Amino acid sequence: MGQRTGDFINSYARDINVIKDITENSQIIHNKRNKCHLYISIITLVISIIALCVSCYRTPDLGFDYMGVLVGILALLVTILLGWNIYVAVQLNEVMDKKIGEAQKRAERKINIALATTQMRILNGYIANQDWYMVMRGYSTCIWDILQLQEKKMAGDIISLIDNILYKIEIKNKKEEVAFKELINDIKKLSTLDARACDLYLKALELVPS
Numbered sequence: 001m002g003q004r005t006g007d008f009i010n011s012y013a014r015d016i017n018v019i020k021d022i023t024e025n026s027q028i029i030h031n032k033r034n035k036c037h038l039y040i041s042i043i044t045l046v047i048s049i050i051a052l053c054v055s056c057y058r059t060p061d062l063g064f065d066y067m068g069v070l071v072g073i074l075a076l077l078v079t080i081l082l083g084w085n086i087y088v089a090v091q092l093n094e095v096m097d098k099k100i101g102e103a104q105k106r107a108e109r110k111i112n113i114a115l116a117t118t119q120m121r122i123l124n125g126y127i128a129n130q131d132w133y134m135v136m137r138g139y140s141t142c143i144w145d146i147l148q149l150q151e152k153k154m155a156g157d158i159i160s161l162i163d164n165i166l167y168k169i170e171i172k173n174k175k176e177e178v179a180f181k182e183l184i185n186d187i188k189k190l191s192t193l194d195a196r197a198c199d200l201y202l203k204a205l206e207l208v209p210s
Helices: 002-056 066-128 132-149 152-168 174-192 196-206
Strands: none
Touching: 066 132, 066 152, 132 152, 132 174, 152 174, 152 196, 174 196
């Protein structure tokens, strides 16, 4: 059972790392493309400015020249358009970075919630085998994940689960006693998400070996 549980959790961890790698690679490619577009726009802008300067100083005596005026107007329009293009590219880059970051956070959150939920279900096997040390350590791990996620619903679920088995837990050695005390402290931390954790904490305190 322990081996299957470890393999299952390791599989989830690998999936999380794969998704992170894909997201990071996509973001790197996106940033490279935006930088390339920005560099091209800047080069074109410089060329347009040079063309504008040349057209404005087309004759040595600075006389009026229709061709020079037309070229100057066209160069000015191209410069304005390119300037706008650079501005839009920069704004788009910021928006895309923000959306990619938000999408990555949402994906990571969903995966972490699914992983925490799966861990809670896996603990049923340890409960059936009355492996109370693994049960207590497992619930402590789940509580830590729930606190990181700030999931109130999951906090309520795990409080109910622990409450159902609290009086069944048997503490036979020092290792299990330490695990039980750590679990009690973790239950207390859940009070920030669910007030019922306080009642469960007090119940658990009464069971601490003297």
